Amino acid sequence: MENYYVTTPIYYVNDEPHLGHIYTTIAADVLARHQRMSERDVFFLTGVDEHGQKVQQAAEKRGIAPIELADQVVERYQSLWPELQISNDDFIRTSSDRHKAGVQAMWRRLENAGAIYKDFYEDWYCVPCEAYWTETQLKDADCWDAKHCPDCKRAVEKIQEESYFFRLSAFQDRLIEHIKANPDFIAPASRRNEVLSFVESGLRDLSISRTTFSWGVPVPGDDKHVIYVWIDALTNYLSALGFPEPEQPAHWPADVHLIGKDILRFHAVYWPAMLMAVELPLPKRIFAHGWWTVEGEKMSKSKGNALRPAELLEKYEADVLRYFLLREVPFGQDGDFSFTSLKQRYNTELANDVGNLLNRSLAMLNKYRDGVLGAVAEESEADRALIADVEAMQREVAACMDKQAFHLALERINAVVRHGNRYVEDNAPWSLAKQGENARLDSVLYHLVETLRLVALQLLPFMPEKMTAMLGQILNRKVQADNFSFSADGGWGVLAAGHQCRKPEPLFPRMD
């Protein structure tokens, strides 16, 4: 079986879960579920980044140990994921022993490869932002006199410390070569351009250790130093797979790292360079998605308009959120979360189109045929067109998923649903029933139910609960989302004549 490895970033425990976190994780989940249905050996990883000065200071402020603070926030993530139907195979914590072992092994291998050296580091640091600023950056931002952070305007501290460095500059040419030779390595294309121009403008070596705080993984053989965020956090993608035992885990390299655009450089430049240094294969793809605004406004703490996942889940079912987030905005672009728009998509696409097609089809099957599917005597032109459309949808959705084009996949599925509704009008089963044309009636109803079944199968990764319910109505048995595969269930004609369907129950009741 072919492997498939998909990751989210590890989320920083200084932050409560918000819309951006659930967005990335839902996207990863949909990919994982789709690939499992395509019978690939899927490993879907998410987790948390617990280390760093910010967490250490926040914990001190509250008078608790960093690990206690981390435990509290970790709990929020770990209880949230099941509610959103997230099917991750593992959850990595950077405070875990297995991760620390992986990070220290990574460090040693970088060291053995001659990619690490010790020097002095001098810079200006903003603690709240965890950002370093050079003197020129402060001057350019007109912040030099006041000595404050160009981002948050709070005070920056001068920092000079002994530090280990990673020879990032040594990998500049190979990175450029790799990005150019692999057009799909960084997506979307606009991000790829940005990374390329960043690398081409010249890379500086990277400071990779700190002596100013202790909450992290110690540098092997030099306990004064803690390994700084890059090597610590990025190595999670390997440590979760057991690295360094084996040195190249079976699921490596990752098929896709899903990330927010804010951490693109770390994933598309630092991480590949590190992997080059230790001679491991690079991830096949890095996809940076966009940001959400809420009702047209940027989310921020001061505005208090950040959407809390727990509150959203009180208002909407997980599947509805999953659908909306991936349908509303092309993955990779920024988008706006508005309740009006969510309701409109729900009512038009889910309630009116999918839900109602299911409902009217099963209602007619029950009304005219006691819920029992008949045989298809003769295929009409319209029947063949419908089948061809369903099969084209299956191919095209698979292609979309390979490109993380969720919105296009959903649009394509919706097109089949609309075709189904048109097919109902064109063939008017109610007239066939009235005129006693039972052979044709059976055939039309069969094509509808089979179309619905295959539509549900394609939507299953997006809306596991809703589609389980839909398949339950069609198949008339208790079903589980992870028992379906495209090869076993995806063919046209799996349902046999004589099959009994349930009476319909509204799947997506209209919102007011």
Add this chain to the structure above:
RNA sequence: GGCGCUUUAGCUCAGUCGGUUAGAGCAGCGGAAUCAUAAUCCGCGUGUCCGGGGUUCGAGUCCCUGAAGCGCCA
């Protein structure tokens, strides 16, 4: 300041290699049907394709230039 991207119907956007009347969804207007969650289906768009210049038999699609917005870097 450098590099890049975007600007197409009321709204959100699609338009591959330049080639017949520039498309989709939503919203709006009109009609049909009645199986259904009053849902569905059909019909209806004379849009300065941001402005200006150019290349070409022909440009939304290529080149130059200007404007507005955005991103990355400095």
